Amino acid sequence: MGRQPCCDKLGVKKGPWTAEEDKKLINFILTNGHCCWRALPKLAGLRRCGKSCRLRWTNYLRPDLKRGLLSHDEEQLVIDLHAHLGNKWSKIASRLPGRTDNEIKNHWNTHIKKKLLKMGIDPMTHQPLNQEHSNIDNSKTISSNPEDISMEPKTTNTKDVEISATTTEEESSSTVTDQNNSMDSENHLIDNIYNDDELFSYLWSDETTKAEASWSDSNFGVGGTLYDNNISGADTDFPIWSPERINDEKMFLDYCQDFGVHDFGF
DNA sequence: AACCCTAGCAACCGCAAGGCT
DNA sequence: AAGCCTTGCGGTTGCTAGGGT
Numbered sequence: 001m002g003r004q005p006c007c008d009k010l011g012v013k014k015g016p017w018t019a020e021e022d023k024k025l026i027n028f029i030l031t032n033g034h035c036c037w038r039a040l041p042k043l044a045g046l047r048r049c050g051k052s053c054r055l056r057w058t059n060y061l062r063p064d065l066k067r068g069l070l071s072h073d074e075e076q077l078v079i080d081l082h083a084h085l086g087n088k089w090s091k092i093a094s095r096l097p098g099r100t101d102n103e104i105k106n107h108w109n110t111h112i113k114k115k116l117l118k119m120g121i122d123p124m125t126h127q128p129l130n131q132e133h134s135n136i137d138n139s140k141t142i143s144s145n146p147e148d149i150s151m152e153p154k155t156t157n158t159k160d161v162e163i164s165a166t167t168t169e170e171e172s173s174s175t176v177t178d179q180n181n182s183m184d185s186e187n188h189l190i191d192n193i194y195n196d197d198e199l200f201s202y203l204w205s206d207e208t209t210k211a212e213a214s215w216s217d218s219n220f221g222v223g224g225t226l227y228d229n230n231i232s233g234a235d236t237d238f239p240i241w242s243p244e245r246i247n248d249e250k251m252f253l254d255y256c257q258d259f260g261v262h263d264f265g266f
Numbered sequence: 267a268a269c270c271c272t273a274g275c276a277a278c279c280g281c282a283a284g285g286c287t
Numbered sequence: 288a289a290g291c292c293t294t295g296c297g298g299t300t301g302c303t304a305g306g307g308t
Binding site: 015037050051058087088089090102105 | 293297298301
Binding site: 014016017049051055056059060102103106107109111 | 273274275276277278279
């Protein structure tokens with residue numbers, strides 16, 4: 001029988017999204033959530049495949065996304081996590097609130113890879129290029145097994161990220177640092193989100209009053225949580241932004257105003 | 267001014283995983 | 288247990304803007 005294509009190719013638009021399409025997608029998701037990506041385009045009046053809609057939403061339209069280049073700390077975290085996890089971009093992204101796997105992957109390929117090469121470090125193995133072979137027998141200091149890597153070459157200061165050797169320890173230690181990191185990131189997120197983007201002020205501006213109801217019900221998760229924790233990875237252990245996480249309600253409302261959801265009826 | 271080259275990023279594609287029946 | 292469906296992931300492509308000649 002074979003796999004059913006993700007969408008009937010006929011009549012499905014591809015390529016860059018228009019502001020109008022973005023708006024439709026945002027409106028629909030704010031109103032109805034995204035219960036079924038496959039059915040979403042039809043329901044939202046979009047000539048796109050569900051996959052494309054999901055990608056657009058998760059990589060570009062989600063209101064909890066950070067925008068702009070990765071900070072030095074974030075970059076360092078990516079390097080450390082990559083040393084540990086390899087090309088598991090979604091897992092890496094799950095440790096960086098507001099960042100998407102696609103964004104991190106792109107950043108890795110365009111910036112970090114080059115930086116590491118310039119510093120004489122193999123971006124895949126995280127070992128010094130000229131020592132790759134001589135270190136094969138010296139696995140105590142630098143292991144070729146990603147699970148065992150306890151130290152990356154000191155590319156930059158690593159004070160903010162320390163990943164211990166074992167998997168379980170890694171989880172707990174990185175959780176602690178992630179929490180610190182994500183608290184900062186969270187503040188950053190609230191400060192920075194969408195401040196500078198005219199497109200978004202347009203996209204989030206009007207025709208969204210019907211979304212009012214959905215903000216208070218379960219469309220965005222239990223008890224009004226804005227986002228499903230699984231959006232960027234199943235094992236997220238950093239604090240996910242949600243109204244509950246913001247201490248007082250006013251702060252939440254301020255936050256909403258920051259990216260234009262004041263028009264949704266708050 | 268026109269052309270070429272390159273870097274960066276958004277989006278697509280194919281496959282895999284997991285859930286459901 | 289098997290097959291189907293949906294979603295998620297990682298690799299890759301292609302467009303565009305900016306810089307250089």
